[in-house]
Amino acid sequence: MSRQLDEIDRKILRALVEDGRLSNTDLARKVGLSPSPCWQRVRRMEEEGVIAGYTAVLDHEALGLDDTVMIEVSLDRHNATALESFGKAMAELPDVLEVHMMAGEYDYFVKIAANGTKGVEQFLREHLFGVDGLRNSRSTFSLRCLKRVTSCVPQEV
Template structure:
């Protein structure tokens, strides 16, 4: 049964079950994943290989608790730029990539041009980041910062 199609590749319920297993623990063996989803080890390996080759699986990583590493606060920053030229958008995005505390950045529609998620140690660390990095980016017309009080849900996929 076909669930979705991307560039001619079909991903069925078993593929999605494999992805859920990998999202839960990407260090599981092919044998363990196969048992969990009702497939042989070889069939499971073939499906994972196909999903890697198609780009559906883009890599393997670890989940990190930022608070354990000293980053206690998350700030959502909404930004408006003075210009929307290709050069301005490109340069703004390029500079954002150089700031390690920025963990996500989105070009969005609506009242603001960008939503940026930033990990900081505390309010003083955020103030430092604003002065030393964010406000030095040319072309920012306006920004609005909101501290996250509690994370209610966090997932990289709609089926994870």
């Protein structure tokens, strides 16, 4: 980020995180600006990459994907090719919600949405276990999500 965000920028970001479909007029009203300066601030933050995009948040349970599973993955090799290959393989799978390269006991943290234990088994057998260089994995099921955010707005520093 090329500059510090002021409090109005942070108000705009919080409002958009809460409801990305706000019209510029409603957003401006919510943050205490007139529409033109509000639009200019949003545009600037989009151009600077502070606002990376807009998306719909889907209800996985309503789509029949009742289970969220966290999978810790260790690879048997740690060269650039193996790491890139694993990341690319996971990024192409629609069931994969997030992939994080980790420091610590395991190499990757993979979060998937699945339709029950059969869906998890299918993901493991058809996708994860076939990835070249996989040493081992450990899966844990989320019982309930207590907080879900797609982004956070930094507090004033």
